[in-house]
Amino acid sequence: MRMIKAVFVLLTALLISSVARAxxxxxxxxxxxxxLExxxxxxxxxxxxxxxxVNSGSLQNAKGHMWLSRPGKFRWEVSAPYRQTVVSDGQQVFLYDPDLEQVSIRPLDQRVTHTPALLLSGQASELTANYGVSRRQQGTTEIFTLSPKSPDTLFEELxxxxxxxxxxxxxLSDSTGQRTAINFRNVKNNPSINNDRFNFHIPTGADVIREGQ
Known part of the structure; x- marks a missing residue:
């Protein structure tokens, strides 16, 4: 009888815990x-x-500027240490490496799971549908932890x-133990951005690689 009661108490506690977590x-x-909306x-x-x-060592540092227009459009320009541009027009994503003179083109991933820019440029409803979300607050700072619901993603936690x-x-943290930290400065919320900013014009002579098409 005590065992049955103990199991009942445990199950009740687990049920209450799961409801509270939900x-x-x-x-x-x-x-x-x-x-986000x-x-x-x-x-x-x-x-x-x-x-x-694992080794607490810095593998790479970069800086640049980004523009977003939700849903689906962004421009991510790395200026140092090496130039690189990533652009989405809402349909396709263009990755341009000027040193290699190479452009990679792939369809926009509607699951918003592959890059920080895609995550931010997606619909908030898609974001919360694809991730478990928890929140903690420290004064005026709010930190949201997102855990992918699908294993088909490039990171384990955001x-x-x-x-x-x-x-x-x-x-972002990935399965290899690497963490990518991105800090934003000189932030402008809802600025006027010319739509041409999100149109990528392939440079003359660049090699073009089309992926997933």
């Missing part, structure tokens, strides 16, 4: 949606750092940081 995830997802356009300088969490309701940074 409510927490729902609340976190709703709050994240509340912050008004963000129609976005412009910012960024600093990007890739860290090997953190979005908002300071005073303004997107301030992203941090």
């Amino acid at each position: 409510e927490t995830e729902t609340g976190a997802a709703e709050r994240l949606t509340q912050l 008004p963000l129609k356009t976005y412009s910012a300088d960024f600093d990007q750092r890739v860290v090997d969490s 953190e979005m940081t908002f300071n005073s309701e303004q997107l301030a940074g992203l941090e």
